[in-house]
Amino acid sequence: xxxxxxxxxxxxxxxxxxxxxxxxxxxxxxxxxxxxxxxxxxxxxxxxxxxxxxxxxxxxxxxxxxxxxxxxxxxxxxxxxxxxxxxxxxxxxxxxxxxxxxxxxxxxxxxxxxxxxxxxxxxxxxxxxxxxxxxxxxxxxxxxxxxxxxxxxxxxxxx
Amino acid sequence: xxxxxxxxxxxxxxxxxxxxxxxxxxxxxxxxxxxxxxxxxxxxxxxxxxxxxxxxxxxxxxxxxxxxxxxxxxxxxxxxxxxxxxxxxxxxxxxxxxxxxxxxxxxxxxxxxxxxxxxxxxxxxxxxxxxxxxxxxxxxxxxxxxxxxxxxxxxxxxxxxxxxxxxxxxxxxxxxxxxxxxxxxxxxxxxxxxxxxx
Numbered sequence: 001x002x003x004x005x006x007x008x009x010x011x012x013x014x015x016x017x018x019x020x021x022x023x024x025x026x027x028x029x030x031x032x033x034x035x036x037x038x039x040x041x042x043x044x045x046x047x048x049x050x051x052x053x054x055x056x057x058x059x060x061x062x063x064x065x066x067x068x069x070x071x072x073x074x075x076x077x078x079x080x081x082x083x084x085x086x087x088x089x090x091x092x093x094x095x096x097x098x099x100x101x102x103x104x105x106x107x108x109x110x111x112x113x114x115x116x117x118x119x120x121x122x123x124x125x126x127x128x129x130x131x132x133x134x135x136x137x138x139x140x141x142x143x144x145x146x147x148x149x150x151x152x153x154x155x156x157x158x159x
Numbered sequence: 160x161x162x163x164x165x166x167x168x169x170x171x172x173x174x175x176x177x178x179x180x181x182x183x184x185x186x187x188x189x190x191x192x193x194x195x196x197x198x199x200x201x202x203x204x205x206x207x208x209x210x211x212x213x214x215x216x217x218x219x220x221x222x223x224x225x226x227x228x229x230x231x232x233x234x235x236x237x238x239x240x241x242x243x244x245x246x247x248x249x250x251x252x253x254x255x256x257x258x259x260x261x262x263x264x265x266x267x268x269x270x271x272x273x274x275x276x277x278x279x280x281x282x283x284x285x286x287x288x289x290x291x292x293x294x295x296x297x298x299x300x301x302x303x304x305x306x307x308x309x310x311x312x313x314x315x316x317x318x319x320x321x322x323x324x325x326x327x328x329x330x331x332x333x334x335x336x337x338x339x340x341x342x343x344x345x346x347x348x349x350x351x352x353x354x355x356x357x
Contacts, residue, residue: 044276049233087322
């Protein structure tokens with residue numbers, strides 16, 4: 001009975017999210033990737049940050065295990081956090097869990113995709129292609145529009 | 160080991176750990192609100208983003224914004240330099256006497272050329288500073304900045320570092336800090352206060 005309810009809930013959630021999906025959303029299996037973007041890079045900066053929201057509408061945990069892009073030699077999955085006034089950044093070598101029924105947000109000041117050894121800086125208005133590889137759902141191509149240098153600054157800003 | 164000896168050993172261990180903790184904490188805290196040990200007293204000879212020598216003297220005679228970061232930094236550093244550029248723009252002529260310095264905590268990778276093109280994209284008001292890693296350590300230690308190289312699994316590394324902007328007065332003394340993601344109005348007020356002190 002409980003199983004049926006949760007299945008129903010999952011279906012409902014999946015239905016809801018698909019009906020809300022905007023043109024930018026990318027779906028693979030039970031995962032929805034929405035609002036992807038990268039920040040424009042300043043010449044001289046060899047790295048760029050990529051952000052998005054991943055929702056797992058299924059009932060099985062998944063995990064983002066790798067990412068790649070023709071624009072970067074490597075793409076890493078990073079966690080950034082503040083410890084008092086110190087910025088700490090770590091590569092999540094084992095990838096990032098996307099638990100069943102949950103939404104994981106990649107945003108400035110938190111999780112991000114780190115595009116490394118980028119030969120041509122991302123310019124505002126361009127689109128950067130990347131492939132995300134999930135443990136269960138498999139691989140999916142996502143287009144990341146390039147925003148401003150400080151795109152979505154305000155969303156992470158304590159007003 | 161007798162119980163008594165075990166107790167003594169434990170007590171010694173706890174005392175040592177506590178001592179190390181205090182020292183570690185003090186080091187880690189980075190910049191206390193008003194701490195005047197940095198500045199001209201901390202001598203360094205480094206290179207600015209035009210390849211010219213620069214010393215601690217650059218930080219006296221006018222108020223300064225001082226920030227330590229690095230260019231392999233996708234988030235905090237560009238955001239902070241972007242904010243700095245915004246503060247200069249907002250303050251306009253009020254900030255004519257204000258200077259800004261971006262010290263790299265990663266001088267091994269950040270050459271003067273890289274620092275120049277990096278800072279130049281935000282504003283021409285920020286001077287990039289790099290140079291000999293040993294000299295940079297003097298500046299880092301002098302300003303009580305926390306900077307630590309952390310190896311990544313791919314063989315590269317990232318830097319953990321203090322993300323606050325230091326507000327330095329014309330005498331080269333630290334007057335306060337602007338935290339990462341500080342409210343913009345508060346940040347501007349702190350800079351105005353700094354400018355009025357001089």
